Structure formats: structure tokens, C-alpha cells
Amino acid sequence: MNDYSDVLYLTAAMVIYSFLTINTSRSFLSTSETVIRSDVEYRTIIRAQDVIEQVKLVQRADENMLNPNHIDYMFAGYPITDNETYGYNDEYTDTFIIDASSEYIDEGDPLVRRYKVTVNVINEEVDPSTEVDLIFIKSFER
Amino acid sequence: MNLGLATTYIIGGLMLLSILAYNYSLFNSTVETTSSVITQSKLDNIVSILQNDLNRIGYDRGISDAFVMAEDSAFIFRGNIFDNDGSDDFDLVEWAITSELDTTTTNPNDLVLIRTWNQTPSIPANEIEFRYSVRDFEVNYYDIDGNVPVQMEDIVQVEVEVLVESDEPYLTKKDGTQLYYRSYWKRRIVANNLIY
Numbered sequence: 001m002n003d004y005s006d007v008l009y010l011t012a013a014m015v016i017y018s019f020l021t022i023n024t025s026r027s028f029l030s031t032s033e034t035v036i037r038s039d040v041e042y043r044t045i046i047r048a049q050d051v052i053e054q055v056k057l058v059q060r061a062d063e064n065m066l067n068p069n070h071i072d073y074m075f076a077g078y079p080i081t082d083n084e085t086y087g088y089n090d091e092y093t094d095t096f097i098i099d100a101s102s103e104y105i106d107e108g109d110p111l112v113r114r115y116k117v118t119v120n121v122i123n124e125e126v127d128p129s130t131e132v133d134l135i136f137i138k139s140f141e142r
Numbered sequence: 143m144n145l146g147l148a149t150t151y152i153i154g155g156l157m158l159l160s161i162l163a164y165n166y167s168l169f170n171s172t173v174e175t176t177s178s179v180i181t182q183s184k185l186d187n188i189v190s191i192l193q194n195d196l197n198r199i200g201y202d203r204g205i206s207d208a209f210v211m212a213e214d215s216a217f218i219f220r221g222n223i224f225d226n227d228g229s230d231d232f233d234l235v236e237w238a239i240t241s242e243l244d245t246t247t248t249n250p251n252d253l254v255l256i257r258t259w260n261q262t263p264s265i266p267a268n269e270i271e272f273r274y275s276v277r278d279f280e281v282n283y284y285d286i287d288g289n290v291p292v293q294m295e296d297i298v299q300v301e302v303e304v305l306v307e308s309d310e311p312y313l314t315k316k317d318g319t320q321l322y323y324r325s326y327w328k329r330r331i332v333a334n335n336l337i338y
Binding site for chain 1: 153157160164167168171172174177178179182286288298299303305325326327328329330331332334337
């Protein structure tokens with residue numbers, strides 16, 4: 001080293017280089033997290049869709065299953081925690097917190113009764129957790 | 143040796159090592175991200191077709207004979223898959239996972255999933271075959287109460303599980319273990335045409 005100015009130049013160059021590498025790494029980490037979160041959100045949406053599918057099955061004779069004040073109310077025990085295992089050897093597990101409710105929509109129509117079903121699913125496998133809300137309108141012809 | 147020159151070599155060497163390690167890390171990260179996006183897209187393609195098919199089981203055909211075969215690795219059903227496709231007849235569709243390894247990818251775990259579609263089932267030669275590479279494909283069936291159906295006519299809900307892996311490994315470890323990105327889809331679908 002001829003003088004201390006070389007040391008200062010080198011130090012400055014290393015600091016700048018460190019900042020660049022740290023920022024690029026952060027960017028890549030963020031991309032990876034986004035990809036993983038999108039996969040988790042995908043599965044969370046599917047769980048909410050599964051609940052809606054069960055509502056689709058409710059027949060006209062079983063309309064009380066959507067009445068929150070009736071003993072047959074299908075969402076009486078909600079929210080529930082559901083563990084789902086998957087993979088070739090069931091090596092993975094997802095934990096979902098599923099909440100759902102239904103609400104009668106009073107339209108004053110004597111021929112049709114409609115219920116608004118709201119499904120909320122939270123997957124806490126990632127931090128912050130992913131949350132999905134789906135709304136489904138179920139109609140019964142009288 | 144000149145002390146200044148030696149110091150320069152040491153610092154330069156450390157910088158070079160640091161750049162090489164950084165470059166290696168960036169390369170791996172890029173490969174992983176690209177693999178994951180391609181794998182998700184691959185799964186999305188299969189799922190789009192599968193959902194369309196499942197929602198049309200029994201469409202224009204009726205409840206009683208919608209399924210021809212229903213097993214955990216394959217199913218065949220009748221239904222009108224596409225409206226206005228120029229065919230008055232129902233379609234016959236089969237989804238089946240084979241034990242055949244997919245040689246079109248370098249992933250040794252990939253199996254061949256076959257979708258066979260025939261718009262005019264009375265003419266078997268009109269069958270069109272689509273092949274997909276998947277890691278796993280499983281099907282479960284349920285009746286209207288969510289129980290295992292006694293007979294095929296009782297099937298109302300179909301649960302399908304698809305697991306796909308990337309075609310290429312995103313990382314090869316020192317011991318030779320290759321890691322593949324995985325994407326997964328599992329859904330229980332109530333076929334509208336089987337409810338009533």
C-alpha cells in the first residue's frame with residue numbers, strides 16, 4: 001500500500017459491493033417467498049372451495065342446515081382446524097383454520113329463499129399467514 | 143515478497159471467492175425460481191382441463207350411467223365436455239395414471255398421466271390421447287353424504303389429488319441427491335349434473 005488513500009478506496013468499494021449483494025439477495029429471497037406463498041394461497045383457496053362444494057349439496061328439504069338458529073346448522077361447530085396431509089407418501093402437512101357462516105337474505109320474494117354463505121380459511125404455514133374469503137349465494141326454490 | 147503486493151493478493155483473492163460464491167448462489171436461486179414457475183404452470187394446465195372435465199361428468203347424459211369405471215388411479219365417465227362442439231353424442235373421457243416412467247423429462251419420478259377423450263364413443267378410432275407428466279395422481283369418490291359409495295351410481299363427489307414435480311432438478315447436492323420443485327392440487331368437486 002502506497003498510502004492510506006488506497007485502503008480507504010478499497011474499503012469504500014467493498015462496502016458498495018456488500019450493499020449490492022445484500023440487496024440482490026433480498027430481491028431473490030422475496031421472489032422465492034412470493035412463489036411459495038402463491039402455492040400456499042392456491043391450496044387455501046381450494047379448501048374454501050371445498051366448503052362451498054358441500055353447501056352446493058344441500059337440498060331444498062335440508063334448508064335448515066343454513067339457518068344459524070336451527071339445530072341442524074351445518075356450521076355450528078365452526079371454526080374448525082383441519083390438517084391435510086399430502087404428497088407421494090403423505091410427507092407434507094398443511095393446517096387450515098376454517099370458519100364459515102350463513103345468513104338469510106330477506107328479499108321478500110315468496111318463491112325463492114337465498115342464503116349468503118361466507119367462508120374464511122386461514123393457512124398459518126407461512127408467516128404472515130394467508131387468508132381467503134369466499135362468498136356463495138345458495139338459493140332454494142319454494 | 144513485497145508486503146503491499148501480498149496484501150493485495152489476499153484481499154483480491156477474498157473478493158474473487160466472494161464474487162464466485164455470490165454468483166453460484168444467484169444461479170441456484172434463479173434456477174429454483176424458474177423451475178417453480180414452470181412447475182406451477184404445468185400443474186395449472188392439468189388442473190384447468192381436469193376441473194372442466196369433472197364439472198361436466200354426466201352432463202347431457204344423466205345421473206344413472208355417468209361413470210363407466212371409477213378406481214383410485216383412473217376413471218372413465220360420460221358427459222358433454224364442450225358445448226357446441228359439433229357432436230350430438232356424449233363424450234367419453236378417461237383419466238388414468240400409468241406405472242410407465244415419463245422419459246420426456248429427466249425427472250426419474252415422473253409418471254405418465256393419460257387423458258383420453260372421444261367425442262364420438264361409437265367410433266373408438268376417434269380417441270384423442272393427451273399425456274402429462276406427474277408425480278402422483280389419486281382419485282377418491284364419495285356419495286351425497288360424504289361416505290364411500292356402494293355402487294358407481296351413488297357417486298356425487300369426486301376428490302382428485304395431483305402432485306407434479308419440475309422436469310429438471312433445481313439443486314444437486316454433493317451426495318448426488320437431486321431436489322425437484324413440487325406443486326400440489328387436491329380438491330373435492332361436486333359434479334353439478336350428479337346432484338339431482
